[in-house]
Amino acid sequence: MRILLVGAGGVGGAFTAIAARRDFYEAIVIADYSAERAEKAAAADERFTAAQIDATSKDAVAALCREHRITHVMNAVDPVFNMSIFDGAFEAGADYVDMAMSLSKPHPEAPYEKTGVKLGDEQFAVADRWEAAGRLALVGMGVEPGLSDVFARYAADHLFSEIDELGTRDGANLVVTDDNGNEIFAPSFSMWTTIEECLNPPVIWEDGEWFTTAPFSEPEVFDFPEGIGPVECVNVEHEEVLLMPRWVDCRRATFKYGLGDEFINILKVLHTLGLDSTEKVRVKGVEVSPRDVVAAVLPDPATVGPRMKGKTCAGLLVTGKGKDGLPRKSYLFHVVDNETVMADYGHQCVVWQTAINPVVALELVARGTWSGAGVLGPEAFDAVPFLDLLTEYGSPWGQKELS
């Protein structure tokens, strides 16, 4: 296996740190728009080489694949670049893995009732071509989507005879402090993407169809495990809702993000003022996008790791009937403690938790344990070898019965 990693940012950097300890591949070409950043990441292992890339160019992606005889393209950049990387990999005859799917567009008339272009629609539209060519595009293979989807398949195969709801629930108790030890507001993930996710109309699957609601709908306090405790969660647009029902039978699929009161309030205020907008405004002789300004005033999520404490939890709440036919409610989860992974890998927990899952998946593909053709989500594959290998990596998952 010869991997082209596109993107040496937060998640890309953590991917290389985790992959450096494994031996399932022959080479990783680390490509970034910044050659300097690529070179810095490539210095960590002799199987790594650096390259510069413009991820908006399908041809540049294909050319780099051919130059380095790439067998698998790992997409670790913002999903806005998905289609050029996805198409470039196909053109060069490489398999493809990403951690977020092609972007949605709200319904023009009824954005908070009906879906418009859904997450992943552009990628699923060409699934036939991938299948006919015998090539694999493994989409949404981070932690959420990704591990959450593996949990869905595991629940269907081994825990439930009938599933009512597959409800991804994500929450954390992370706290960032400034140099004086005072708690500050510093998102652990890209503020630009968080605004995008949280202000897009959340999508829900119910009784065989997808529909949307207003942002922040159906607030619910979920009690997260391992000391994280109760966090207010709201519906957010996320890939799981589009992926799970394609392979796993369920009446309902939802994604709720544990933003907490403070973050929800901040996002609402940004929206009220129009500071979430990506359209440029003229400000004293220059033009800027308000959302870029919001991202610029906050600490860079890639730099907050050393000043952050707490745990992050990704998981899936499954309700329905157990194998015995009795009502069952189980939460399958994966918790990462920031101080542990900072000490062990030098990467903060949120990006580290995202990055470990595609490394595990690629190792299963390299072994031949996972194989297939087409545009497939993680739930299209057997969950057990994935969960076992994740545990072998030293990062076990958990299960909690709630009724």
Add this chain to the structure above:
Amino acid sequence: MRILLVGAGGVGGAFTAIAARRDFYEAIVIADYSAERAEKAAAADERFTAAQIDATSKDAVAALCREHRITHVMNAVDPVFNMSIFDGAFEAGADYVDMAMSLSKPHPEAPYEKTGVKLGDEQFAVADRWEAAGRLALVGMGVEPGLSDVFARYAADHLFSEIDELGTRDGANLVVTDDNGNEIFAPSFSMWTTIEECLNPPVIWEDGEWFTTAPFSEPEVFDFPEGIGPVECVNVEHEEVLLMPRWVDCRRATFKYGLGDEFINILKVLHTLGLDSTEKVRVKGVEVSPRDVVAAVLPDPATVGPRMKGKTCAGLLVTGKGKDGLPRKSYLFHVVDNETVMADYGHQCVVWQTAINPVVALELVARGTWSGAGVLGPEAFDAVPFLDLLTEYGSPWGQKELS
């Protein structure tokens, strides 16, 4: 009287519209950084002429005064320009009127306990020079400060034998709608200045000294008259607290602004994120001040008038003992209805209410009813002729006994 009006923005424009109906002056030179804006305002009356000015230059202000034989300089620009206009007027031998005082600087070590440089300190520092030269600088002569200070003098002279607190209370029930009739967030006053006022440490006068508190301190719901109703008010840094105790005996002086829950929350979020900052940040190749971006995404307060409904109230809550020695609590106030002044003057109520007061004051000065030398606040003069002339202008004040 020959007036130099510096600033043809919202308040300056309303000043000319009100002054155009009066005959106490010979000429008004309307000067603005934008010659076009000055010319537009000057077209309204044959006694008006337009000029271009750089208000940061004391010499430019003095030169314009000499060129047009100016007797009174009316400052209607942002208080950041106060000192050059104030000094330029003095240099040219003109009297001076403003509606906000020279800016404060927080105490370097204890910003929320002790005062640093106070509002108006720079102006009061040279009061002796103005007095010795026999020149008048009438400072803080808008609505708040301004009319509120006139109320303080009236209360002391005619209603109270002993004053416990002079508490300015400002509130409104203004609502702005978009083209589809949906309520939108659109401040009726400069967002830049509102952030400055509301996030600076609020100053309080008590038992003979000034001190500061944290922003948004001492929240109180005040029931405003004429149908406005209850609004949540918080302490805000304002000139009244610095002016009133210099001329009117009182145990305590405060200023509380009826921001309402929503606006307070918005200001807190902007502060949490650092979007209130005036220091430039680098955003994708350009440099901008976050606070300028916030102001730029919101509708221009000068343009919201036609889409705004409701009333604004400026007033002074006075507690103490009446002339009869019994406990007394009176609210002296001035309410302006937006639709009324939009129809009559074409200017929205908040800027109109600010602008009418210096016109009244200048008319009293022109008549010789108000006279003096030095740096003086509105409470240094007899309140009765002011309140009578305000009523004669068609905009009466009110009084309400609260106990």
